[in-house]
Amino acid sequence: MANLRLPGPTPVPPDVVDAMSKPMIDHRGVIFKEMLLRMTSNLQVAFNTKNDLYVLTSSGTGALEAAVTNTLSKGEKVLAVSIGNFGDRFSRIAKAYGADVVDLKFPEGESAPPDSVRQALETDPSITTVLVTHNETSTGITNDIEGIAEVVKKEFNKLLLVDAISSLGSIKLLTDDWDLDVVVSASQKGWACPPGVAMISFSDRAWKAYENSDMPKFYFDLKEADKYLKLGQNPWTPAVSVFYGMDHALIKMLDKGNMQETWDFHASIAQYTRDQISSIGLDLVATDIDHASNTVTAAYLPEGITDESLLGMLRDDYDIIAAEGRGKLAGKVFRIGHMGHVTTEDIDGVISALKDALPKLGFTPQVAE
Numbered sequence: 170m171a172n173l174r175l176p177g178p179t180p181v182p183p184d185v186v187d188a189m190s191k192p193m194i195d196h197r198g199v200i201f202k203e204m205l206l207r208m209t210s211n212l213q214v215a216f217n218t219k220n221d222l223y224v225l226t227s228s229g230t231g232a233l234e235a236a237v238t239n240t241l242s243k244g245e246k247v248l249a250v251s252i253g254n255f256g257d258r259f260s261r262i263a264k265a266y267g268a269d270v271v272d273l274k275f276p277e278g279e280s281a282p283p284d285s286v287r288q289a290l291e292t293d294p295s296i297t298t299v300l301v302t303h304n305e306t307s308t309g310i311t312n313d314i315e316g317i318a319e320v321v322k323k324e325f326n327k328l329l330l331v332d333a334i335s336s337l338g339s340i341k342l343l344t345d346d347w348d349l350d351v352v353v354s355a356s357q358k359g360w361a362c363p364p365g366v367a368m369i370s371f372s373d374r375a376w377k378a379y380e381n382s383d384m385p386k387f388y389f390d391l392k393e394a395d396k397y398l399k400l401g402q403n404p405w406t407p408a409v410s411v412f413y414g415m416d417h418a419l420i421k422m423l424d425k426g427n428m429q430e431t432w433d434f435h436a437s438i439a440q441y442t443r444d445q446i447s448s449i450g451l452d453l454v455a456t457d458i459d460h461a462s463n464t465v466t467a468a469y470l471p472e473g474i475t476d477e478s479l480l481g482m483l484r485d486d487y488d489i490i491a492a493e494g495r496g497k498l499a500g501k502v503f504r505i506g507h508m509g510h511v512t513t514e515d516i517d518g519v520i521s522a523l524k525d526a527l528p529k530l531g532f533t534p535q536v537a538e
């Protein structure tokens with residue numbers, strides 16, 4: 170089996186694959202109801218929240234769209250904080266639905282300082298809502314959401330929507346303690362499940378915004394999700410097999426007692442990955458190293474080496490699937506995922522393949538003294 174080192178989808182452990190091969194059931198029947206209610210309450214534990222939480226059949230982007238269309242109105246002024254491609258996407262969704270978006274962008278490799286968010290909110294008091302990415306998967310940087318939330322919620326009392334798609338499950342995020350109104354994640358990331366299911370938590374404050382929101386919504390109307398959750402159902406036909414997998418993966422994750430062990434593991438494997446990449450002589454995209462991501466490492470391609478040649482060689486000669494750059498970093502970087510299911514041996518495999526492959530492409534890796 171290939172060493173799948175994408176920042177999602179991640180490898181799916183065999184027990185999760187087994188759990189997903191159960192026979193199909195009635196998605197409006199009692200077995201599904203039990204599973205949905207158990208999954209929802211386990212997700213609330215993993216999100217560290219007592220807020221409402223909905224499981225949607227979609228990829229993460231669908232839940233980002235739900236976050237926007239269920240809280241905002243056309244012409245409403247929002248601040249979109251972006252440190253890369255996925256922050257830009259959140260902004261584009263809000264623009265597509267007619268929000269009046271003020272973009273606050275930072276160069277690739279940096280995190281968004283809470284002070285800059287404060288300045289932006291001071292400059293324009295008509296901003297009602299802030300959109301922000303927790304972990305920017307295109308650059309390998311994790312924003313200080315706790316610090317940003319202190320400003321957005323405690324100082325300015327605005328609505329805060331958080332894309333935690335590539336962080337939750339692997340990186341610490343405390344929805345209630347940090348007072349995050351809407352938090353989004355997706356099954357193929359830190360949860361080590363296949364793609365197809367997205368999760369969204371929704372605070373009382375978000376429900377108040379819902380009442381005033383005039384953006385069009387149908388498939389992702391959370392009032393519908395809420396009405397059906399009370400019946401133990403989804404409004405529409407859910408991806409039942411992926412639900413089986415998520416249900417099993419969550420039980421396993423929470424069986425460990427608390428999430429701290431999982432967060433610590435990802436912190437240490439991320440540090441190991443960065444150390445190894447730097448020791449070869451490759452440059453990390455993360456210049457703001459204190460905010461380097463615990464779920465994905467991005468590194469610049471050495472001069473003269475294309476992503477096609479490096480990723481192609483890793484795939485064909487070493488059975489390793491790493492990711493290309495996204496957005497402005499397309500063609501300039503490659504990325505190694507270490508979210509969800511990952512071992513030190515998986516990372517060692519990538520590093521030894523890089524040491525072997527790079528010289529063949531014209532770059533001489535450094536050798537430790």
Ligand SMILES: Cc1ncc(COP(=O)(O)O)c(C=O)c1O
Nearest residue numbers: 228229230255304306334335355
């Ligand atoms: C931070 C972030 N936001 C949004 C997305 C989009 O999620 P999806 O591809 O599941 O729609 C991703 C996927 O890589 C992501 O990492």
